Amino acid sequence: MKVLKLAGKQNTSKIMIEKGILREAAEFCRTKSTVAAPSKICVITDSNVAGLYLKELEKRLSDLNIPLFHHIVSAGEEHKNLETVSRIYDALSEHNFGRDDMIIALGGGVTGDIAGFAAATYLRGIRHLIQIPTTLLAQVDSSVGGKTGVDLPQGKNLVGAFRQPDLVLIDPELLDTLPENVYRSGMAEVIKYGCISDPELLELAFKTDHKKHAKEEDKDRIMELIERCVRIKIKVVEADETEEGLRRILNFGHTIGHGVEKLGNFTKLSHGEAVAIGMAAAVKIGESIGITRDGCYEKLVSILQSFSLPSGLTDPVDKVYGAMLSDKKKQGDGIHFVLIEEFGKAQVKKIPVAELKNMMKVLGD
Ligand SMILES: NC(=O)c1ccc[n+]([C@@H]2O[C@H](COP(=O)([O-])OP(=O)(O)OC[C@H]3O[C@@H](n4cnc5c(N)ncnc54)[C@H](O)[C@@H]3O)[C@@H](O)[C@H]2O)c1
Ligand SMILES: [Zn+2]
Incomplete structure (x- = not known):
C-alpha cells in the first residue's frame, strides 16, 4: 500500500x-x-x-x-x-x-x-x-x-x-x-502531468495495456501512473495551495479546454476530451510563438490519438475565444496561459486577452 x-x-x-x-x-x-x-x-x-x-x-x-x-x-x-x-x-x-x-x-x-x-x-x-x-x-x-x-x-x-x-x-x-470513454478521458489528465512535469509518464502510459482484462503487470503500471500523478499534484499543491503561482501549471490545456467544454454545453465533450483539445491548442500556439520546441505538437497529437482523444477545435476559433473569456482564469485584462517549453517543462505566461486572440489564429489553420 x-x-x-x-x-x-x-x-x-x-x-x-x-x-x-x-x-x-x-x-x-x-x-x-x-x-x-x-x-x-x-x-x-x-x-x-x-x-x-x-x-x-x-x-x-x-x-x-x-x-x-x-x-x-x-x-x-x-x-x-x-x-x-x-x-x-x-x-x-x-x-x-x-x-x-x-x-x-x-x-x-x-x-x-x-x-x-x-x-x-x-x-x-x-x-x-x-x-x-x-x-x-x-x-x-x-x-x-x-x-x-x-x-x-x-x-x-x-x-x-x-x-x-x-x-x-x-x-x-x-x-x-x-466505460472505456470515461477511462480515456482520465488519460488526458495523466498526459497533462506528463507534459508539465514528468515526460517518463508519457512513455509509461504508452507501454501499458489499458484494456480491462490486461495482465497483472499492466494493472501495476496503472497503479504506478496514478501514484506518479498524485506525487506531482502533492508537490505542486504544497508549494502553492491556493493557486497564486505554481499551481497554475495544473491548468495546462484548461483555458481553451474550458472554452470548448462550455460550447458543448458540458455534454458534447467530456472534461478530459476538452482538456486534450486545450493541450494540443496550447502546444500549437507555443510552437507558433517560439516558446515550445518544434515537434512537440506533432508528438502530442499522436499520443492523444493513441488514446482516441481529440486534438482539434470543435468550433470556430472566434467562438472558442468568446467562451474562454468568461473563464475565471482571466485576471484583469490578461489570462495566465500555460505553455510548455518541452515535455516536462511548463511555463505560465500572462497574456493580454487581445494578444491571445491574435495568437489563437494559428488554431484556425
Ligand atoms: N477539483 C479538481 O482539482 C479537479 C481536477 C480535475 C477535474 N475536475 C473536475 O472533474 C470532473 C470530471 O470528472 P470525471 O471525469 O471523473 O467525471 P464524472 O464524475 O462525471 O464521471 C464520469 C462518468 O463515469 C461514471 N462513473 C464514475 N465512476 C465509475 C465507475 N467506477 N464505474 C462506472 N462508471 C463510473 C459517472 O457516473 C459518470 O457518468 C469535471 O467536472 C472537472 O472539472 C476537478
Ligand atoms: Zn481537469
Missing part, C-alpha cells in the same frame, strides 16, 4: 493507494480524533456509482456503528451546479448534520467536486471529509489537492472553495467498471 501525505495550510490529507482498499474503508474512515468523532456519516455518490459500489461501502462502514445516510446526485457534469448542492444541504439539515460529522464522496470528479464543496460550505465547513475517487481522472487528479466547486451557466467551476480532504482512498480496482 502506498501512503502519501499532502500538508495543507488548514489540514493534512492522507492519500492511500491500494487495490481493494474500498473493502477496508471502515478501518481507514475510523477517526482517531477523540474530541470530535463524527456522530453521523453521509455518503454522497452519483446515480451510476450508487448501483456499483454504494452497497459494498455501506456494508463496510456499518462496522463503525455510526448512523449512516446517503445522498445520490444525478450523474453528469450538467448536474454539477448550485441546485444539486442545495439539495445536499437539504438532506444534511434534514438529518441534523453538525460540524463534527463526516461526508464521504464516492464517485468521479463531478461527485468529488460537488460533495467537497458541500462539505466546505455547509455550516461553514464539515470537519471530516473523505474522498473515494472512482474514475481515473478523479484518482490521478481531482480527489487530491482540495479544490472543490460547481459550474455556473457562465462557465466551469466558477463557484468553489479550497478544502483538503482528511483522507483519500484510491482503489484502482474500481476502474474495472469504467
Whole structure:
C-alpha cells in the first residue's frame, strides 16, 4: 500500500493507494480524533456509482456503528451546479448534520467536486471529509489537492472553495467498471502531468495495456501512473495551495479546454476530451510563438490519438475565444496561459486577452 501525505495550510490529507482498499474503508474512515468523532456519516455518490459500489461501502462502514445516510446526485457534469448542492444541504439539515460529522464522496470528479464543496460550505465547513475517487481522472487528479466547486451557466467551476480532504482512498480496482470513454478521458489528465512535469509518464502510459482484462503487470503500471500523478499534484499543491503561482501549471490545456467544454454545453465533450483539445491548442500556439520546441505538437497529437482523444477545435476559433473569456482564469485584462517549453517543462505566461486572440489564429489553420 502506498501512503502519501499532502500538508495543507488548514489540514493534512492522507492519500492511500491500494487495490481493494474500498473493502477496508471502515478501518481507514475510523477517526482517531477523540474530541470530535463524527456522530453521523453521509455518503454522497452519483446515480451510476450508487448501483456499483454504494452497497459494498455501506456494508463496510456499518462496522463503525455510526448512523449512516446517503445522498445520490444525478450523474453528469450538467448536474454539477448550485441546485444539486442545495439539495445536499437539504438532506444534511434534514438529518441534523453538525460540524463534527463526516461526508464521504464516492464517485468521479463531478461527485468529488460537488460533495467537497458541500462539505466546505455547509455550516461553514464539515470537519471530516473523505474522498473515494472512482474514475481515473478523479484518482490521478481531482480527489487530491482540495479544490472543490460547481459550474455556473457562465462557465466551469466558477463557484468553489479550497478544502483538503482528511483522507483519500484510491482503489484502482474500481476502474474495472469504467466505460472505456470515461477511462480515456482520465488519460488526458495523466498526459497533462506528463507534459508539465514528468515526460517518463508519457512513455509509461504508452507501454501499458489499458484494456480491462490486461495482465497483472499492466494493472501495476496503472497503479504506478496514478501514484506518479498524485506525487506531482502533492508537490505542486504544497508549494502553492491556493493557486497564486505554481499551481497554475495544473491548468495546462484548461483555458481553451474550458472554452470548448462550455460550447458543448458540458455534454458534447467530456472534461478530459476538452482538456486534450486545450493541450494540443496550447502546444500549437507555443510552437507558433517560439516558446515550445518544434515537434512537440506533432508528438502530442499522436499520443492523444493513441488514446482516441481529440486534438482539434470543435468550433470556430472566434467562438472558442468568446467562451474562454468568461473563464475565471482571466485576471484583469490578461489570462495566465500555460505553455510548455518541452515535455516536462511548463511555463505560465500572462497574456493580454487581445494578444491571445491574435495568437489563437494559428488554431484556425
Ligand atoms: N477539483 C479538481 O482539482 C479537479 C481536477 C480535475 C477535474 N475536475 C473536475 O472533474 C470532473 C470530471 O470528472 P470525471 O471525469 O471523473 O467525471 P464524472 O464524475 O462525471 O464521471 C464520469 C462518468 O463515469 C461514471 N462513473 C464514475 N465512476 C465509475 C465507475 N467506477 N464505474 C462506472 N462508471 C463510473 C459517472 O457516473 C459518470 O457518468 C469535471 O467536472 C472537472 O472539472 C476537478
Ligand atoms: Zn481537469
